[in-house]
Structures are given as structure tokens and as C-alpha cells.
Amino acid sequence: MTFAHPALFYSDEESYIDGTVPFVVEGLANAEPVAIAVPSQNLTLLRDALSRFAHLVTFIDMTDTGRNPGRIIPELRAFADRHRGAVRIISEPVWNHRTEVEYPACALHEALVNYAFSGRDLSILCPYNTSVLRHDVLADAEKTHPIVIDAGGHRPSDHFHPARVVLAAHSLPLQTPVDAASTSAAAGAMAAVRAFAREQAFKLGLAQDRVDDFALAVTELATNSVRHGGGESTVRVWTESESIVCQVNDNGHITDVLAGRTPVHANEPGGRGLLLVNRLADLVRTQTTSSGTAIQVRFDLANKKAT
Template sequence: MTAPVAEPFGALDPFVHPALFYRDEAEYLDVTVPFVREGLAAGEPVAVAVPGKNLALIRDALGEAAESVRLLDMREAGRNPGRIIPGVLRAFADAQPPGRRVRIIGEPIWAGRSDTEYPACVQHEALINAAFRGRTATILCPYDVEQLPEHVLADAYATHPTVIPSGSRLEQGSDAYAPGDVVDRYNEALPPVPDALTFAFDSGSLSQARHVAVGEGARLGLTGVKLDDLALAMAELTTNSVVHGGGSGVLRVWTEGGYVVCEVRDEGRLTDPLAGRRPVPRDQRGGRGLLLVNLIADLVRVHRGDSGTTVRCWFTR
């Protein structure tokens, strides 16, 4: 970007997080390609994590320079929005020498994201600001103004301290910036569970709960690695319920579209919205359960309430 505007919501913060609004391929490339080239020229590690079609556009426009960029298809790497901060953004940034600025293009919201996925997507965009506060990083987030609904574009103003309007290469401050409000607003109760296998468990029936979940997952069509992922996720979540969620919980398993869905509900209060979305230091004991679930599930939604916590996971059949 040629002339960034001072960021009014934390000018001393080395973290920069603009939203880019674009209407077509030309506008997309007019900002993203110089953004990458300027980073490479400055000796900054650069990653691009965008949907496959846009990834090909950037790769082709960069030519040989693309070999110096970490390229990821966000439709795969970020299918579960809860995986993006720990598995994509922080995984790249944390692998670089301390203090070195990194540049990342991350496009987690595209036309075709479902209404079920969207709350996790917008919470992800809001939580990037907390996850990278104080870090020397620039994360540019493109939004297709021709394809995305108006409420998505409005939310982008609330989750990004600066924006680059369509047709421009200059940042401007967002008066609507309020990431904490977005996290709270989309901490919405999950839709009612349809007819589902239901199993109440406690410390004495943990192994049975896991066996029930795996058996139902297999009956509903999961096999191989996906069934193993379900087994591991349910082991982590049910254990968390017993250890941190009041000693007991309720497990449910059902099908929804092309997915097997599992839910664990308990009376624990999850107060940290970044739980499961930040890497855990290698020397830390525990604290990896929800993170592991985010890394292996196709979608994870969490509802934090006064009466307890619900974690719902989707696995592709």
C-alpha cells in the first residue's frame, strides 16, 4: 500500500489489519500484488491464504516471485474459521525470527460460506485483533463487494481498524471499529438440536460416552480419518466437561446435510473468546483440548452462556 493512513484506534500498535473492498479481479490485483511485492522487497516473510481462484490470480500475477511466498488455499486451510488463527496466521508468524514483521493476505469470507459458518468467520476476523495485538504483522483481508451481502461488508468495518475502499489503494480509519462488540453479538445460541442420539455423561462414563459417539458417527456414515477425528474431538470435549465444566455434560450426535454433527454441552463458563484459537506454548501443560478440536473439525461453533458452554462440531461424511 502506497500511503497508509494513521490508524486511529491504536497508532502505537505495530499490528496493522486493514480490510480491502474490491469489485473485480483488476481491483483485487491492484492492491494484493503490490502488497506482496513491497513485503518481499522489504525482506518481510509473506503468506497468502485466499480461496483457490484468487490464489491462482495472485500466483500468476507474481510470476517467479510467487516462489518466495507461502501460498495456501483458504478453502482448505481455513475451512473451519476457528483453525485460521492458530493453524494459518500464527503458525506462519510464529515460525519467523522474533521481531520481524510479517505480511499476510487472509481471505476467510467468500461467497458460498454458509449461514452456519458465518458467525465463526466474523468472530475470527474480530479476534485477529486480540490475537496479534503488539505483534509486528500486517494482515490484509479482502472482501468482494459484488458477491458478499451488505451485512457482511458492514461487519468488516466493525472488525477492521482501517479499510481500503473499492477503487483505492489508500487506507482510511473505520469509525465503526468495535471487535469486542462483534464477538459478543455473534455469541448466539446455537439452533435447536434435531432428533439426535443423546447421552448424559460424568467422570464414571467418559469411556462409554466416547464409544457411543464413535459408534453413532460410524452408523451415520463417517469412516477412516474422519471417524478418528470425531473420536479424538469427543474425547477432548467430554474430558474438558468433566475437568472444567462441572463434572458432567450431555453429548449429542446427528446428521445435517453432508455432515455428522457432534455437540457437547456442560455447565462450565468459558470466559476467554480466544480459547481454542491461540497456539499453546510447548512447555504448557494442558489447555490444548479445544485447540485440537478446531484443528481437526470441518467447523466448530461455540456458545458461551451464563448457564454453561456448548461446543458443536461438524465432520464431513
């Protein structure tokens, strides 16, 4: 069994098509299931380019599914697990409209792919648009992909070191404003935390159909924090950049780099909290060191619901 995770450096539509379509066609010729998870504009481009074979391919709009990069690995894992034998996936989690707040979660995702699918008979091709993405983003791609495909062909990345990217992403400080509303969480106090989250969501203008999702995500974070982070945590809520943000801080240290991204067996009593939070939130960021952990979730104030 082999796992492949190359980065495709493309500069225009022609090089995008040239780098992705043969990958798909070869997979279909080998009777391998293929999924394409890319932003909506490129999804349309590939659907048109593969019109003869489109009915054989699973298309996933990364603009929606990958809005929170923490949802991508579970989604790709679910596709791969539905099939036996070799599987091919095109996954494009980084595009030019990603914000400075979102991007570290994208880089972390790409690094974690190497851990999540190690040993699987799976090829995941990740396109990067060199004409619009920053130099540091492309440099990170070389750290998270062992092979780079560009105009010169296939080459090994001399900078491949996903562990460094994971450490860097988890070490980035997550700040809270001094005027953020706050409450403390302890065992037996989750009803109060839930009420606090709902109150803040209504007060700060979150769409009504997302208030329950926000309250559930905050309660799950606080529950995990109390259980694994020393028995008490601090919950803060504020608004920033058209999002409502909640951050939970505690004294624990998350050592499982894939926490919240791997499936939990039905007979296991726990382990679903962070999976659920990733499913509900528009973005999840984590800072975790030996000094403590902060997990930050963001929900868009615009009226749209995670799917």
C-alpha cells in the first residue's frame, strides 16, 4: 500500500487542466474511485473538462466543505473509506481569497494529511496557483508535500517537514480583546456555559438558525476543556471581521495532532466533541503547548449554516 501527496504548482487554467485531468483519467482507467474537492470556480472548470467522465467522479465544493479546513480530512476519509483498493483525490484547500486568519488552519491541514492517510492506498493531488498565492504559502506547500509537480516535471521537495508546520501552527498565539465577554467553566456548570453562549450569540447578531450550533460548539469545547485541561477553563466571546468568535483557554496540552479529525468507533464512549465542533464552525484554530491550550471557533455572522 502506498500513499502519495504531491503538490501541483500551476499558473493558469491551461496548466491546471494539464496537471489535473490526466491524474483523473488515469485513475478512472484503473477503475479507481476519484473525488475532486476544489473551489467552486475550478470545480466548474474540471467538470467541463471531464464532461465525458463527469458521472464517474465525485465533485465536492471546497469553498463550502473546506470553509473550515478542520472538516476536510474527515470528508476525504469518509470518501476513501467507502471504497476498497486504490483511491484518487484532488484536494485544493488554499486559494487566493483565504484570509490571514484562515490560512494557518489550511497549512496545518496540509501537514496533517501526511499523518491521517499514512499507509493508505491513496493519492491526494493538491493544486496551488503560483500566479496569485504568496511566496510563503508556496514555501509551506513544499514543507507539507513530499513531491512537487511544476513546469519542470516531478521533483522531490527538499523542504518536506510536516512536523515543523504542525508545531508552528499550534504555537501561533491566539489573542482575545480585553473587552471580550467571559465566563469560567467547571464540572457541573455546562448549563450556565450554554446559556452564556446563547445570550452572546443573540446579543452579537448571529443568525437565529445558527445560535443552537454556536451554543453546542461552545459547550463541547468547554466540556472537553474541563475534562482534559485541568478541571477549569475560561470561555470568551466577541465579534471580529464579521464573525462571532469564542475562545476557550485551559492548562492542558493536546498531544494527538489528529484530534477532531479522525472517526470514532461506535463503541467508544468519547472523542466526538472536537469532530462535532469542526463540523459546526466556519473556522477552528488551536494553540497548544506545554503551557496550555486555547481553541478558537468562528461563526460567520452572515446567515449561512454549516453543512
